[in-house]
Each structure stands twice: as C-alpha cells, then as structure tokens.
Amino acid sequence: MLILITYDVSTVDSAGRKRLAKVAKKCTDHGQRVQNSVFECILDSTQFRRLKYELEELIDKKEDSLRFYNLGDNYKKKVEHIGAKETYDMESPLIL
Amino acid sequence: MLILITYDVSTVDSAGRKRLAKVAKKCTDHGQRVQNSVFECILDSTQFRRLKYELEELIDKKEDSLRFYNLGDNYKKKVEHIGAKETYDMESPLIL
Numbered sequence: 001m002l003i004l005i006t007y008d009v010s011t012v013d014s015a016g017r018k019r020l021a022k023v024a025k026k027c028t029d030h031g032q033r034v035q036n037s038v039f040e041c042i043l044d045s046t047q048f049r050r051l052k053y054e055l056e057e058l059i060d061k062k063e064d065s066l067r068f069y070n071l072g073d074n075y076k077k078k079v080e081h082i083g084a085k086e087t088y089d090m091e092s093p094l095i096l
Numbered sequence: 097m098l099i100l101i102t103y104d105v106s107t108v109d110s111a112g113r114k115r116l117a118k119v120a121k122k123c124t125d126h127g128q129r130v131q132n133s134v135f136e137c138i139l140d141s142t143q144f145r146r147l148k149y150e151l152e153e154l155i156d157k158k159e160d161s162l163r164f165y166n167l168g169d170n171y172k173k174k175v176e177h178i179g180a181k182e183t184y185d186m187e188s189p190l191i192l
Contacts, residue, residue, distance in 0.1 A: 004165055006102065008131035008180075035104035035161055037133065052178070061179045065131055069100055069165060070174040080164040082148070083157045084104075 002075035003031075003048055005039040005055070008065040015060075022058045023066075026051070040079075098171035099127075099144055101135040101151070104161040111156075118154045119162075122147070136175075 031041030
C-alpha cells in the first residue's frame, strides 16, 4: 500500500535540520521524496508499523509533527501533480 | 471526500512566500492547514476541480510543486498523527 508521510519541523535551527535529514533518510530508504517534507513509501502493514516506530524515535515529539496517510493499494488514480517536477528523484531512486 | 494538498516552493524569496500565503489562504478557505505546506480539504468533485484550477492559477508552475491525494469518503482511519499538535487550528477552524 502507498503510505504518504508528511513531516513538519522548524528548520531554522540546526537541530531541526538534522532531524529532517534523518527523517528524510529513513523515509527514502523505504520510498521516494516527492516534496521537501513529503515522502511516498510502498509498505506492507508490518513495514509500516516498524517505520512509524523508527520515525517516532527520530523526531522531537514536542516540536515536530509527523502525519501518515494510507492511500491503499489502488493509489495511482488518487495522486495528481501540478507544476515543477519533483527534484528528488536523483537522490533517491524510486523503489516500487 | 478528503483531499490532501501538499505544496512545495522555495520560500527563500518574498515572491515564493507570497505564493505560499495565497495557496494557504485558498486552501484554508476550503479546509484546514495541518502542517506548514499540508492542507486537508473536504470537497466534492466539483469543488475539487474548481480548487485545482484556482491553485494552478496562483502558483509558478516552473518553480512550485502541488500534489493532490484523494483519501475518499472513509478517510478517518487512514490518517495518523505523531508528535506536536498542529498549531494552525486557531487561524482556520476545522470545517467537517
């Protein structure tokens, strides 16, 4: 299933930027970065539970916000894009 | 249905910040800002088409990226949150 992960943190300080980098690394290990703080990951239920747990360990729960959206298995028609192409493909190959 | 809208723009320059403000205003007129560049809107098909068209007019398509995720009508179990509570509630009351 497609799990969309969005992450919000103040990246004004270096600690926040480091946390964002760690979250991004963790998510792109499991999928694709499509916007600065938006990641699309193809996961099964077990992988999803594990990734959630691992991300929870990385963030500062008082400062940061993580949201997960489950788009299910038939997600292709549920996603639309307008504007500039994502520039993150080169950094993190799409794994589907 | 719940439409998730994510927006990516370089807010380093003031033109980008202005575009983000306009996109945020347009989206919060139809729903709720849950993260800095993530908006949840409850829309029917006609409203969704219109909002997409209006947002397309606001962004710089060469610079900015807009993504739409259709979570359908039974979206409540598809959304999870970890960490800091969204701080945008006060600006834009939740309309469900």
